[in-house]
Amino acid sequence: MFKKAIKTDKAPAAVGPYSAGIKLGDFVYLSGQLPIDPVTNQIVEGGIKEQTHQVLRNTQAVLGAIGLETRHIVKATCYLKDMNDFAAFNEVYASYFEEPYPARVCIEVARLPKDALVEIESLVIDTLVYEQQMANSCGGCNGGCSDEGNCCEGCGE
Numbered sequence: 001m002f003k004k005a006i007k008t009d010k011a012p013a014a015v016g017p018y019s020a021g022i023k024l025g026d027f028v029y030l031s032g033q034l035p036i037d038p039v040t041n042q043i044v045e046g047g048i049k050e051q052t053h054q055v056l057r058n059t060q061a062v063l064g065a066i067g068l069e070t071r072h073i074v075k076a077t078c079y080l081k082d083m084n085d086f087a088a089f090n091e092v093y094a095s096y097f098e099e100p101y102p103a104r105v106c107i108e109v110a111r112l113p114k115d116a117l118v119e120i121e122s123l124v125i126d127t128l129v130y131e132q133q134m135a136n137s138c139g140g141c142n143g144g145c146s147d148e149g150n151c152c153e154g155c156g157e
Contacts, residue, residue, distance in 0.1 A: 004023045016113075033122075043114050048080075072124045076102050
C-alpha cells in the first residue's frame with residue numbers, strides 16, 4: 001500500500017479509529033488535532049489561547065515524526081466552538097507560522113470532541129527532497145534559485 005500512517009508518542013493518541021496523519025507520496029493529511037496534553041491525555045486547562053497552543057504543539061509533534069514543520073502546511077481547516085474567540089485564536093495561530101501563510105478556513109461548530117474549544121486539521125506537502133535538490137543544485141545558496149532555475153546573485157554558480 002502506498003499510504004503510511006504517522007505515529008508518535010509526542011502527540012496524543014487518536015480518540016477514535018483514525019490515524020494522526022497519513023502520508024501518501026508528497027502529500028500528508030493530518031487529522032484534526034485537539035488540545036489534549038499527550039502526557040495526561042486530558043484537554044489542557046485554560047481558554048482558547050492555551051488550547052490553541054496545545055493544538056499547534058500537537059500538530060508540530062505529528063509533523064516532526066516525519067521530519068516536517070509547520071512551514072510545510074499548505075492548508076488548515078480550523079474549527080472553533082465560539083467565533084467570539086477568533087481574535088485570540090488568530091493571535092496564537094499567527095505565532096506558529098511565517099509568510100507565506102497556509103491557506104485557511106475557520107468555521108464555528110456546535111461541539112467538538114471532548115468539548116474542546118478548537119481543533120485544526122491540515123494538508124501538508126513534504127518538500128524536503130525538493131529543498132535538498134535545490135540546495136545542491138545551487139551550490140549551497142539554500143534554494144535561492146529563481147523560478148527559471150538560475151542561482152541567486154552572489155552565490156557564484
